[in-house]
Every structure is written in C-alpha cells, then in structure tokens.
Amino acid sequence: MKLATLKDGTRDGKLVVVNDRLTYCTDASHIAPTLQAALDNWDQVAPKLELLAESLSHEAVPTLRFHEHDALSPLPRAYQWADGSAYVNHVELVRKARGAKMPESFWTDPLMYQGGSDTFLAPRDPITMGEEAWGIDMEGEIAVITGDVPMGATPEEALKAVRLILLVNDVSLRGLIPAELGKGFGFFQSKPSSAFSPVAVTPAELGDAWKDGKLHLPLHVDLNGAPFGRADAGVDMTFDFGQLIAHAAKTRPLGAGAVIGSGTVSNKLDGGPGKPVTEGGVGYSCIAEIRMIETIDTGEAKTPFLKFGDTVRIEMMDGEGHSIFGAIEQTVEKYQK
Amino acid sequence: MKLATLKDGTRDGKLVVVNDRLTYCTDASHIAPTLQAALDNWDQVAPKLELLAESLSHEAVPTLRFHEHDALSPLPRAYQWADGSAYVNHVELVRKARGAKMPESFWTDPLMYQGGSDTFLAPRDPITMGEEAWGIDMEGEIAVITGDVPMGATPEEALKAVRLILLVNDVSLRGLIPAELGKGFGFFQSKPSSAFSPVAVTPAELGDAWKDGKLHLPLHVDLNGAPFGRADAGVDMTFDFGQLIAHAAKTRPLGAGAVIGSGTVSNKLDGGPGKPVTEGGVGYSCIAEIRMIETIDTGEAKTPFLKFGDTVRIEMMDGEGHSIFGAIEQTVEKYQK
Secondary structure, eight states: OEEEEEOOSSSSOEEEEEOTTSSEEEEOTTTOSSHHHHHHTHHHHHHHHHHHHHHHHTTOSOOEEOOGGGEEOSSSSOSOEEEEOOOHHHHHHHHHHTTOOOOGGGGTSOOEEEOOOSSOBOTTOOEEESOGGGTEEOOEEEEEEEOOBOTTOOHHHHHHTEEEEEEEEOOEETTTHHHHHHTTSOOSTTSOOOEEOSEEEOGGGGGGGEETTEEOSBOEEEETTEEEEOOBTTSSOSSOHHHHHHHHTSSSOBOTTOEEEOOSOOOOOTTSOOOOGGGTSOBOSSHHHHHHHHHHHHSSOOSOOOOTTOEEEEEOBOTTSOBSSOOEEEEEEEOOO | OEEEEEOOSSSSOEEEEEOTTSSEEEEOTTTOSSHHHHHHTHHHHHHHHHHHHHHHHTTOSOOEEOOGGGEEOSSSSOSOEEEEOOOHHHHHHHHHHTTOOOOGGGGTSOOEEEEOOSSOBOTTOOEEESOGGGTEEOOEEEEEEEOOBOTTOOHHHHHHTEEEEEEEEOOEETTTHHHHHHHTSOOSTTSOOOEEOSEEEOGGGGGGGEETTEEOSBOEEEETTEEEEOOBTTSSOSSOHHHHHHHHTSSSOBOTTOEEEOOSOOOOOTTSOOOOGGGTSOBOSSHHHHHHHHHHHHSSOOSOOOOTTOEEEEEOBOTTSOBSSOOEEEEEEEOOO
16 A cells, blocks of 8 residues: 655645555545544554555546645654664764774664654755755665554564655755764754655555565665665665664654654675765765765765755665655755745 | 643543633633644634633633643644753753863853654653663753744744743653763663643743743752752753754754753852752752762762652742642653563
C-alpha cells in the first residue's frame, strides 16, 4: 500500500491512497482524514486502507491523477523526528577528514540526533536559506514511520512497529555545524526543516527489498540533473531500523507517527572511501562526503556546497525502474523575509 | 485566560477553560476540540475562548470541578519542543564544577537543545525509569507556547507570537549525559519525556508578572515535601523568551504550538553561587545544581539524584499565594516493562 498527503489548504493535508505506479490516487479521508489520524488508530484503519488500495488497483473507486507536486510530505508535521547515523562509514570519513579518530563504540552504540518536526517541507518545496555561506547541503536518507513503541523495546519488537517507509532530504547547514556542536547541545539551527518523499509505503509493498530492517536498493541522488549518488541503502548500514528505533525508545516510549531516519546513505565499498559516480563509483548522498574524500585525497575540498539555484533530486527505483516513493526535488533559493 | 486539557481517553485530550483559582472549568471543545486545534487557528478561536472564560467567571456556563490530576499536559504531544538554557549562571556553574571555563559567547548566543515532543507526561504522571543509576533529575523551568513564527523573526516579532505560558519539568538523566554529549550529537536518551503544568495561561492573565519576555515570580520546586528551590524566574535570565524563540527560528519557521523552554531557572544572587533554601537562600531548580555547589565548596557532591519513591513538585504562586498553573507533581518509579 502506498499513501500520500495532498495539499488542501490545511496544515495536515488530506490522506490519499496511491497506486503502485504513482499515476492515480483515491481519496481516503472518509477512512482517516490525515495520515497522523490513520497512524493513531492503525490497527483499525490500515485494513480499510488496504481494501481501498485493492479497489484502486482495480479502478473500482473514483480516481484522480496523482501529481507529485500536489503532495505535502506524508506527515507535513510530526510529533517526533529522530535521525540516526547508521552508515558509520560516513561518520568515520567525517572524522578522518578533520584528522580525528572515531571512537570504537560508534560501531556498537548508534549516533542519533533529535530533529525538529513542526515544519517539514513539501517534497517539491524550495530550500530557502538566508546565506549560501551557511554551507547548504542535502542528505539523502531512508526513514520509517512507526506505530507506538513502548519504552525499552528490543530491536526485534521495535522493527515490528514499522508502519511505513519513505525517503528524506535531511537538509543540513554545514557552515553552522562546527560552532553549534562546539556548544555541546547538538544540532539546532544547523538542521533546518527536512523534506520527505511524496509517497510513503508499507513494508509489504517493498517485497524482498525490505529485509532485516534495511531497504536493499540504491538511493538515487542527483545534483543539477546529473547523477551524484547511487549508494545502496542496504549496504554498509551498521544499525538496522529495529536497532535505531530501540535506541530512540530506551528511556521513553515513542508515539505513533514517530519518524526515524537512517542518516546519510553511504557505501564504503572495497574497503576504500568510495568513488564519485563520474569515476564509476556509487557516489555520495551528500556534498560533505565528497568534500571529505577530496580533502583526504588532495588536501582540500573542491566541490562547493549548494548555491542558490541548485537543484537536488532524491528518488529510489524498483527492479523495473519505476519510482517507488516519488521524487524529492528541491531548488535552493535565497530567503526573502 | 487559563486553558487545560482533560483526559478523555484520546491522545490529545479535551480542551477546557479553567477559572482563575483553578477550581472550576468548562468544556471548550465546541470551540476547538484540542489545544493544538485552538493554536492552529488562534486568531479566530482565542476571542471565543476569552468570551467563554468571561462567562465561566460569572458562572454563566455549565461548570465542572477542575481536578489537576484529571489533566494531561496542555499539549499532550507537540510538534516542537525546544529548550533553551537562558539562566547562564546555571551553565557557568556546570562548567565550574568540572573545572572548565565557559566560553564568553554563551552570554550572547543562546544555548538550546532540540527536545522530543511525542510523549509528554501528564502533570501527575510518575517518572518511570529503568535504573536509578541513570541519575534521574528534575529541571524546573518556564515555557511558552507560540503561534506561527516566520523564519528570521526578530526577538521583538518572536515575543509577539507567545500565546500561552506554563511550567515544565524537563526530566534529565544526568548519568547518561556525559557519554551522550561526548558523542557530539547532543541529548537524546538523556532527555526523556517532559511533564508540563496542568494549566497554561495567556500573557494578559499574568499581568505585571509577565514583562520584557520574562516571568517575574519565584518558581517553587519541592523535593519530598520540603522546599528545594524558590528562584525567581525573572532574575538572572540572560535571554528573554523573544530571544529564545528568535534563536529557534533563525533557519526555519516554527509551527503554531511550538513549545520553547527557558532552561533550569537559576539565581546567582550576591555574585555568588546561591544558597540552599535551608540556609536562607533561594535554592535550586534541579539537583545537579546543588551538587555543583557542593562540589565547588567541599570537593564532592552530597545530595543524591532522585531515587525510586522520591516526589518532585513544581508550582508558581501569584501575589496572593494562589497557584497560577497548578502543580506538576511526580513520583519516581522503577520502570516495569
């Protein structure tokens, strides 16, 4: 089953069920007005949505053309957004580029930051920022939306709480990160509003690609129309989503509709730091990573962070080349107050 | 106007208007079903709620007895919870206790952490934790709930977005903080679910006590029935709420219903580190602070963190000794899965 939230002038939008190919949708608001409402009462609501999805596949219900640019993020605002850093390779590279050694514990104890979730961007919204000097970067990631997770859930229990899977652009302001982390309280201004894929899908919808709490497909990240990243989200993911959710729930329960991110998808490959797509590698899911590689290789970063006018596209294809979640596509713009 | 959210079996509870003395309330759900719904449409809804409050004060509407233990936190779950550390004295003491110097910039650039907001505790809920060794502590704070705040708002603009004021117990796990901050991504497991006062009030309701973006009254923090803190929330607050909100909104807008905290209320007084209530001082709003004073004075902390069975009470009185927000009162319990 594939779900989306259409713009309707309200803060939370309107829930629709979308067909497999993302060409049609049907109003689901008689079952649950919003995705959050569906998640709040998932056991009762999901079977009805599944029936509606089945009817949609037979064109047995009224259909509308589905346009990705009509969609908000599936949860336009959420009560919880916690982002892990499960591709530890990425973290090791960050440290290496600044000459620091990564603690061994990072391989066993997940890194996770508490994100803000009140103003998610729509998948086609511009990224509006005050200054290019803030070091605007995309981070292509996988995320899951959970049901209620009790405090102290094991990774196995936590994994069963995964309701939906989607993509995220965890926009980051690299120029603001060092000073902010230096203050010791983690990210705040350096992690502005994130954007999610137009469509969120159930684990069952992903078939074999969803296995062991990981999504085993390449994440397509394009920068200004050119391939920038094709890293496989199922490769080099040190912590699966069950482990990430359990980490988030160690000292508190998680409420239905919690969004948990994977962190920037990153493949090490061949024991090395990976190669750009242009050199036959799988590339990178954020600019910071290619800059680290450049720094390690040549002593200085060459690829600039995003400039006003640049466009980022994040998408994932199934085995037949069809977009699973629709595309996040965002242009960076100067913020005008 | 004073607002509360009554338990009704739903996740978001039911909105009521409460009288000045917190003895009676009246159902407001025909105006807005929940506090979030009221905040989402505040300009239209607030005048109607004010009229209802006026009617309640004349007993011209059906009334119910108001029992604080029937209340959830005013927002039982929120889309944004950002907690500042505006009493810089507190931060300086933390550093001093571990022999570190606080950067000068901390006096001009607010510290703020991104909190989790999906599972706030009710004001009388127990604090259930797995281990006493986690170093369970209360933090008595003031918080505000905002309307929509545009990105880049000035402190003056931000202050105008304050809709409601309330108290918060920002539960902290001191034993987990050093390792977590050492990882560099800020608090996560060390900041479990917070609890808020039963009642949230409008700035107008506070009269002269709400001035210059600060609440000028002592915060009562009791531990096991004995006075522990009486620090004045209007004293030594380096950053007012306008500055805190503007800090949170630098790189993103804030959505209606964002909760912004002051950080632990702390008074330096007389240029010194303050004194316990038992020695005639105003005491402390968290255990960590008295432990720091003890460490600075005698080389070791004596006051233990919270143990299972301990009770914390956080409240604020008006000039006549009446509780303004009702009391947060929580007993610490061992978590049983």
